[in-house]
Amino acid sequence: xxxxxxxxxxxxxxxxxxxxxGLSAMCLAVIFGLVGAWAKSASSxxxxxxxxxxxxxxxxxxxxxxxxxxxxxxxxxxxxLSASLGYELVMDLNPFLAxxxxxxxxxxxxxxxxxxxxxxxIPKGQAxxxxxxxxxxxxxxxxxxLPQMMYFALPGLGNIWLVLIKATALISIIQxxxxxxxxxxxxxxxxxxxxxxxxxxxxxxxxxxxxxVAQHYLEKKWxxxxxY
Amino acid sequence: MAWxxxxxxxxxxxxxxxxxxxxTGLSVLIGLCLAVPIALMRLSPYKILQWPSYxxxxxFRGTPLLVQLFLIYYGSGQFRHxxxxxxxxxxxREAYFCAVFTLTLNTCAYTAEIIRGAIQxxxxxxxxxxRAxxxxxxxxxxxxxFPGALRIAWPAYxxxxxxxxxxxxxxxxxxxxxxxxxxxxxxxxxxAVYEVYLLVALLYLVITYVLAFVFKKIENRLQRHNQLxx
Numbered sequence: 175x176x177x178x179x180x181x182x183x184x185x186x187x188x189x190x191x192x193x194x195x196g197l198s199a200m201c202l203a204v205i206f207g208l209v210g211a212w213a214k215s216a217s218s219x220x221x222x223x224x225x226x227x228x229x230x231x232x233x234x235x236x237x238x239x240x241x242x243x244x245x246x247x248x249x250x251x252x253x254x255l256s257a258s259l260g261y262e263l264v265m266d267l268n269p270f271l272a273x274x275x276x277x278x279x280x281x282x283x284x285x286x287x288x289x290x291x292x293x294x295x296i297p298k299g300q301a302x303x304x305x306x307x308x309x310x311x312x313x314x315x316x317x318x319x320l321p322q323m324m325y326f327a328l329p330g331l332g333n334i335w336l337v338l339i340k341a342t343a344l345i346s347i348i349q350x351x352x353x354x355x356x357x358x359x360x361x362x363x364x365x366x367x368x369x370x371x372x373x374x375x376x377x378x379x380x381x382x383x384x385x386x387v388a389q390h391y392l393e394k395k396w397x398x399x400x401x402y
Numbered sequence: 403m404a405w406x407x408x409x410x411x412x413x414x415x416x417x418x419x420x421x422x423x424x425x426t427g428l429s430v431l432i433g434l435c436l437a438v439p440i441a442l443m444r445l446s447p448y449k450i451l452q453w454p455s456y457x458x459x460x461x462f463r464g465t466p467l468l469v470q471l472f473l474i475y476y477g478s479g480q481f482r483h484x485x486x487x488x489x490x491x492x493x494x495r496e497a498y499f500c501a502v503f504t505l506t507l508n509t510c511a512y513t514a515e516i517i518r519g520a521i522q523x524x525x526x527x528x529x530x531x532x533r534a535x536x537x538x539x540x541x542x543x544x545x546x547x548f549p550g551a552l553r554i555a556w557p558a559y560x561x562x563x564x565x566x567x568x569x570x571x572x573x574x575x576x577x578x579x580x581x582x583x584x585x586x587x588x589x590x591x592x593x594a595v596y597e598v599y600l601l602v603a604l605l606y607l608v609i610t611y612v613l614a615f616v617f618k619k620i621e622n623r624l625q626r627h628n629q630l631x632x
Contacts, residue, residue, distance in 0.1 A: 239606060246596075366480055367479055
């Protein structure tokens, strides 16, 4: 069914880059999310405003626009700025880096909301008793809040991952050799676009199914650890 | 490029804006009409009705919209002869038709899942009370289940509409001149990359929050019975 004149293995090879971009973007999104959630609960007005601006803007603008803005707009901005200072600077972004940073930045905003909700689900007594034992700041965060928060955040993070991995298909627009771009190459070469894109869609479906099974297993495991 | 020049491009951006609104509006309306029967099929006790809607929802929620768009727009070319025989090729040749078709199927799958969840969350007591009053079948659905499900589904449905409006920016990749498409065209003429993208991002931001505001207003109206003061 999927012969494609020998192009099928090339599309499957694109899976590696899709997963690589997806996983690195997810790690970045979790970091952005943790920082964002911390900033949203900070006492400083400036930090809170920045965090609110971040989540408001990112959730209100299409991913495609943000990707194009970063990949094409940012180097141009740097060039114009350096030109106005009298330097001549040519900047080219690596598609992998640009894609990972953009997707991570976008889904970091969604992670912020998930983490914020998870932190507020932890009973107040937990932090108070830790403070009574003399823990504070980072130690309190690392030993008490973070492990308990993960249990509440896991379902939300799982959903973000499922959306994020589908969003990586966009990076084919900036010529990264992931599933979608390989499917396009195969479609053009074999003149069987339907077969090529259908194979690509099945690969994404496969990632979704594996992720859902893994999420179910993790939630079960963490549920035991998180039960009071 | 002077910021002043934006006013020269505003009419073209407005045209793009209307294309975005048109594609989103059409897909949302048709998608909603199709989603209700699909959600009901998903909830039916008959396997033969359940499975097709299950696979439809699973496929369209489990794959990226971009793949679906390419599958229908470029993929239909592979079946050109078959489509011509049924007189459908003239439709599938059009980017606009393919865009609306894909977005409709996509939003239909997500909406069906929202509706299914909402119907299942209608409190059992309300349904039993309806039955006790002698309602059954379509009357029970029309008077009790659908109004209850609408209230539960509304916030999630609002998010889905907003997501679809943002996702419709992808149709610029299959040559349509929506807001994103017009922006890319203007950039290719002026080389003002970040200025134009920032302006368009701002426009999308405005549309998003206007939609969010409208949905919130309607939600408040749907929840009138829960408010102490109104």
